Amino acid sequence: PNGTWLLQGGTLRGGDLDTRSSSLTVDSYRTNLLDDVTVQGDLLMPNRFSMIKVAGGLRVNGRVLMSGINAWLGFDGSQDIAAGTTIVASGSPTFFSAAVNSDITVTVQDGALIQGQSLIVFDGDAWAWPHRTLTFVNQGAMSVAAGGRIALDSAVAINEGSLEVLAGGTLALAQILTQRTPTAELRLIGGTVAAAATVDIQGGVTTGYGSITVLQPSLFRNGGILRPGGLGQPGRLSVQGDFAQVLGGRIEVELGGLIAGTEFDQIAVSGTAALTGVIRATLLGSFSPARTNAFDVLSCQSSIGDFAVYDLPPLGGGLSWTHGFSGTAPQRLVLAVQ
Numbered sequence: 001p002n003g004t005w006l007l008q009g010g011t012l013r014g015g016d017l018d019t020r021s022s023s024l025t026v027d028s029y030r031t032n033l034l035d036d037v038t039v040q041g042d043l044l045m046p047n048r049f050s051m052i053k054v055a056g057g058l059r060v061n062g063r064v065l066m067s068g069i070n071a072w073l074g075f076d077g078s079q080d081i082a083a084g085t086t087i088v089a090s091g092s093p094t095f096f097s098a099a100v101n102s103d104i105t106v107t108v109q110d111g112a113l114i115q116g117q118s119l120i121v122f123d124g125d126a127w128a129w130p131h132r133t134l135t136f137v138n139q140g141a142m143s144v145a146a147g148g149r150i151a152l153d154s155a156v157a158i159n160e161g162s163l164e165v166l167a168g169g170t171l172a173l174a175q176i177l178t179q180r181t182p183t184a185e186l187r188l189i190g191g192t193v194a195a196a197a198t199v200d201i202q203g204g205v206t207t208g209y210g211s212i213t214v215l216q217p218s219l220f221r222n223g224g225i226l227r228p229g230g231l232g233q234p235g236r237l238s239v240q241g242d243f244a245q246v247l248g249g250r251i252e253v254e255l256g257g258l259i260a261g262t263e264f265d266q267i268a269v270s271g272t273a274a275l276t277g278v279i280r281a282t283l284l285g286s287f288s289p290a291r292t293n294a295f296d297v298l299s300c301q302s303s304i305g306d307f308a309v310y311d312l313p314p315l316g317g318g319l320s321w322t323h324g325f326s327g328t329a330p331q332r333l334v335l336a337v338q
Helices: none
Strands: 003-007 010-018 022-026 031-040 043-045 051-055 062-066 071-075 079-081 085-089 094-098 104-108 113-123 134-138 141-152 155-159 162-165 170-173 177-179 185-195 199-201 205-214 219-222 225-228 236-240 242-245 250-255 266-269 272-275 278-283 294-300 302-305 309-311 321-325 331-337
Touching: 003 010, 062 071, 094 104, 113 134, 134 141, 162 170, 177 185, 185 199, 199 205, 205 219, 225 236, 225 266, 242 266, 250 266, 250 294, 272 294, 278 294, 302 331
Parallel strands: 003 022, 010 031, 022 043, 031 051, 043 062, 051 071, 062 085, 071 094, 079 104, 085 113, 094 113, 104 134, 113 141, 134 155, 141 162, 141 170, 155 177, 162 185, 170 185, 177 199, 185 205, 199 219, 205 225, 205 236, 219 242, 225 250, 236 266, 242 272, 250 278, 266 294, 272 302, 278 309
Antiparallel strands: 294 331, 321 331
16 A cells, blocks of 8 residues: 555454555554554554554564554564564664563564664563563564663573673663573673673674673573684673683684784683683684793783693793783783793
């Protein structure tokens, strides 16, 4: 159809709605139910309290533009955000919620994208008893915009896709975040993860520069690959709180010069670092370390244990590596050439 479609309350049930040559706009202060509907085109939520409730999955082969203040997407039971759907949450704030009268899961499927400037995900029945669990699973891509904020206020988070936080942005977590698949990635590009519970990396990659903040007694646990900076791009990753690397975990650092954070990678832990697993260092470009060169690749207030394996690059000219922690706080793990 041509023209403008305005949703002012009621239900759209079953079938396809093609809005590619028109527009579909959600009015204010009225709840609209999309029940097993596929929207071919964009869904506009520009008004204050534009409200959509979803049953049968959110399928929009276009964009859901949540630009209105307090624009709201509600999920009625376990739902999928389908591949091909892009949600741009730019209103201040915008909301996802779920009425959790049983344990439910909201899944961002592979091929779906959420871009958040100001987005809060919460349990719509947080005070109900007995308490149920809202689980938010990302199998697609989620991005916290530069200077933006996505807050998972009462949702357990599982990352099986791509999760990035851009410069000045914050991913705020009230419950545990688990990353558990080999292809998953948590990527900081100058952003911050602020967690009130454990960030548990069981697989995949954590990479970039920025900060991961965890409140004690929670911690940042690495059982995957931790790569500060990025491939070919040295950087500094800050952990505000405690850090633990478990068996199967690996830290990968790159050495391309003598300046920490810009020419070689560094991880700075403000609390205790409990260590095992592997640390691997590689040389960038034509950089060739000389005798007495030293690289403090990890710092912490105190340390427990040590890496089981130091995988360090070969050196020519009769040179060799040494490694060890300084004895005073803050402790520094130094890779040195002798």
